[in-house]
Amino acid sequence: MKRRRPRIVIVGAGFAGFSTARRLSRLAHGAAEIVLINSTDYFLYVPLLPEVATGILEPRRVAVPLAGTLPGVRLVLGEADALDLDRRRVGWTDPEGHHHDLGYDRLVLAVGSVNKLLPIPGVVEHAHGFRGMPEALYLRDHITRQIELADAADDWHERAARCTFVVVGAGYTGTEVAAHGQRFTDALVRRHPRLKFGERPRWLLLDVAPRVLPELDPRMSDTAFRVLKKRGVQVLTGTSVAEATEDGVRLTSGRFVPTRSLIWCVGAHPDPLVADLGLATEKGRLIVDAFLNVPGHPEVFACGDAAAVPDLGHPGEIAPMTAQHAVRQGKAAARNIAASCGHGTRRPYEHRDLGFVVDLGGVQAAANPFKVPLSGPVAGAVTRGYHLLAMPGNRVRVAADWLFDAVLPRQGVQLGLVRARAVPLEHTAPEVPAAPRGGQRD
Structure with missing residues (x-):
């Protein structure tokens, strides 16, 4: 990067965007202008959100400030909503509603994903997702409120409904939410x-797949199922929601479950900005080559959940939408961007699976580091160690909260900071609260 300073614009500060910005700031040494456009001023460590929603971690523990963490990177606070690839300009709207645009020499699309919706009657109106901080804060208050309202209720049926929680989707997120x-x-x-x-609160975990954690090693699935069953979570495989109402959900089996809590963890869909580009996609994700370049636009790169990155280890397949892939794709994108500016040599994205961890609460977890299956307290220690190493900041604070949770009772209070109308399921930006609207209960 020895010529005129190129401007590199990165859209999104999730795992992929944050990793791209961090690696580029180290490679550039001030020789490039790096601009990061994001709707929040923090990087959200999503894997620990279930612990925020259940009172183990305080919200700021999983929110790593971008300022100071990314030296040499200029943060632009706003929501990217327009891209002109021919003119090489990005448009965004700031938190106060003003629109701006910015030119670029290189563009990185790391816009992430939003809640995946299915055409099931009543779900949009009565379910809430779990992909951003507002949703985790809402759920923490909602769970506390339902228990408090159940305690005040005289009607047994109302009490039972308020003490019943239905989680749809038994992947990483749904399994961890139900377990915690x-x-x-x-x-x-x-x-x-x-x-x-009285009767113990009930948690139901639903999935159309034949087992929990269907995308992982069956041994991890078996471990998670045993822990959930022992803890009292009712796992219903081969089952989903057929209809959601204000009073409960009707399952595909025909059974009606009275509840006031429907938590939607059915997966993710690429950010709508990807579809608006009019470029080729696969499964809704922007098609890129092995170097993370968008075909026909050598100055545009994409990575993370928004990109259909070829999996060179499995020809014909694309890399899964996981944090592990997003982090490594971000680093690869940074290296190839630097190479396109004359610094280093570009390389294709290749990934070796390091294994996965699933936190099941307490000392329980399921893990398979380097393909070695682990369960129980050993897996729990490995899981927490992995998260501490993977977090780019706040490690001491997170460890301190874990220690306090082990020796002190949890605080069961609702702050009322996020109301139901601020976290509608169809929200296209789960990382920020939606504009006020009516029609949903709190």
Whole structure:
């Protein structure tokens, strides 16, 4: 990067965008202008959101400030909403509603993903997703509120409905939410005399797949199922929601479950900005080559959930939408961008699977580092160690919260900071609260 300073614009500060910016800031040494456009001023460590929603971690523990963490990177706070690839300009709207645009020499699209919707009656109106901080904060308050309202209810049926929580989707997120959620509601109930000796709160975990964690090693799936079953979570495989109403959900089996809590963890869909580009996509993700370049636009790169990155280890397939892939794709994109500016040599994206971890709450987890299956406290230690190493900041604070949770009771209070109308399921930016609207209960 010895000629005129090129301007590199990165859209999105999730795992892929953050990793791209961080690696580029180290490679450039000030020789490039790096601009990061993001709707929040922090990088969100999504894997620990279930612990935020269940009172283990305080929200700021999983929010790593971008300022100071990315030296040499200029943060532009706003939502990217327009791309002109011919003129090489990006348009965005700032938090106060003003529109701006910016030219670029290189562009990185790392816009991430949003909640995946299915055409099921009532789901959009009555379910809430779990992909951003507002949704985690809402769920934390909602769970606490349902237990408190159940304690105040005189009608047994209302009490049972408020103490029933339905999670749809038994992948990483849904499994962790259900596992942590059961422990959280058990702890809350102990503080409410009218519920303490009554029926235990129920958590149901649904998935159309034949097992939990269907995308992972069956041994990890078996471990997770055993822990969930022992904890009291009812796992219903081969089952989903046929209809959602204000009073409950009707399952595809025909059974009606009275509930006030429908948590949607059915997966992710690439950010709508990808579809608006009018470029070739695969499964809704922007097609790129092995160097993370968009065909026909050598100055445009894409990585993370928004990109259909070829999996060179499995010809004909694309890399899964996981944080592990996003981080490594971001680093590869940074290296290839630097090469396109005359610094280094570009290389195709190749990935060696290091294994996966699933936090099941307490000392329980399922893990397979380097293909070695682990369960119980050993897996729990490996899982927490992995998260501490993977986080780009706040490690001491996270470890301190884990220690406090081990020796102190959880605080069961609702702050009311995020209301239901701020986290609609169809929201295209789950990382920020939606504009106020009516029609949903809190």
